[in-house]
Amino acid sequence: MYVTKHLLAAFFIASLFSHVTLAEQLEAEYSNQLSLASLTEKVYQRLPGKAGEAKYEQLRQANDAVTNTLFAAPAIANLSHYNDAIGSSDGFQEWESGVDLPLWLPGQKQKQQAVSDKIAAELPAYQQQLRLQASGEVRQLLWQVKLAEVQLEQATIAWQTAQKLEQDVEHRVKAGDLPRTEALLASSNTLETLSKKADAAALLKQQLNVYALITGETALPSVVVEEVAQAVDWKQTHPRLLLQDQVIARLQAEMGVAQFDAAVNPNLAVGVRRERGDFDESFNNSLGLGISFAFDDSRFSQPAIAKAGAELADAQVERQALLRELDTRLLTRKQQLASTQEQLALVSKQDATTQQYYQLQKRAFDLGELNLIDLLRSQMLANTSQSRKRELEVQIKQQKAALNQALGVIL
Structure with a gap:
């Protein structure tokens, strides 16, 4: 028991001195x-x-x-066609295409x-x-x-x-x-x-x-x-x-x-129309231009x-x-x-x-x-x-x- 106590004391002191050596070197x-x-x-x-x-x-x-972008929203292209094939079948035809261009306010x-x-x-x-x-x-x-x-x-x-x-x-x-x-x-x-x-x-x-x-x-x-x-x-x-x-x-x-x-942006519409009344008529071409805008939006x-x-x-x-x-x-x-x-x-x-x-x-x-x-x-x-x-x-x-x-x- 006497020897054990002294060994423990020696170990404790050695441990402390090892820490001190580190402390002396640490900066x-x-x-x-x-x-x-x-x-x-x-x-x-x-x-x-x-x-x-x-x-x-x-x-x-x-x-x-x-x-x-040039316009306030994406431009929209549209195409439409009308005929009388299911009606009188006289040869009426109408083609219309256009572009809607939203404008900046x-x-x-x-x-x-x-x-x-x-x-x-x-x-x-x-x-x-x-x-x-x-x-x-x-x-x-x-x-x-x-x-x-x-x-x-x-x-x-x-x-x-x-x-x-x-x-x-x-x-x-x-x-x-x-x-x-x-x-x-x-x-x-x-x-x-x-x-x-x-x-x-x-x-x-x-x-x-x-x-x-x-x-x-x-x-x-x-x-x-x-x-x-x-x-x-x-x-x-x-x-x-x-x-x-x-x-x-x-x-x-x-x-x-x-x-x-x-808000609803003004819309500029540009389109063309191609139409005839019957088979005996030739097609008539026209150009369309329009604008729309909202009130109190x-x-x-x-x-x-x-x-x-x-x-x-x-x-x-x-x-x-x-x-x-x-x-x-x-x-x-x-x-x-x-x-x-x-x-x-x-x-x-x-x-x-x-x-x-x-x-x-x-x-x-x-x-x-x-x-x-x-x-x-x-x-x-x-x-x-x-x-x-x-x-x-x-x-x-x-x-x-x-x-x-x-x-x-x-x-």
Whole structure:
């Protein structure tokens, strides 16, 4: 049983040290050849929404196919024949053929063309909205990695400090200044920091794997820090608002087309007739020309106009809701940044005081005036305050990037 316990302990320690070896080797790779803009473009090309760009070209081409036709509807050819074969059989015959040509109503073709123009204008707005989405993903991925790096950095510092303390305790135990139990306590503390370091390394590896999955890159841009964009009139430039504006413009154009829905287009009829009265007569040929148009057909377009108006109203309401959502998010981001900056100022003072306190405690321990448990407590406080300070420093940079995202700034 005694041997088994020691074997298990040895296995546990070896396992921890294998994780530490991995943690020491694990670090993010940075490349000067990769910029935030180029990385965003890579993510943009991999977005699921990228496939949605094709629909705009398909819609425009389909609408242009209607607009570019000569007539408002397909031309109709007709042929008819009459004779008296089942009646008097005097030889009466009549042949008539013609073509019905539906004509465009005034303004109908122009309004149809306006829909094509609005569809074409909607595509760039959609692409900019996708690029903003890609920018948001890049910002989130990068700063998750940076936060994981800081956690590993601080865990490594804590482990190195614990190692140094353990070595000092071992020397004093060998010199007879401290009991053997103090060495066991110092070793336990080192193993605890070692475990935290392994956890931090695993988290960093996880974040790097997610980054590689989304971006297709293993390296990070060498420059990732952003400054808050200044003098940005985001209500006029935000890609999501601009896309919604284009949607509204397209629906307005479609509402113009809706007034011709169910309307009867004027019809120009051109035909020829060939006829004779009986067998003794020769055929007589004639040319016919006619036009037909509807009276008071506007009421039949009202359902289509009402439906188009409802869709337009929904889009305008959606824009107002989007504006409120973006305004709220921007306010939240600004308040978060200001709050974190205030926290950093306070935590920096706290860290300076805590580090000074720890050094005094360490000196007292070296002089034999303090026991190891109290020193470890002060060491834990020092590690915690230092880690908190470093995390807040990174969070401020992350929140500046998030503020730019809320402003609609594309990387």
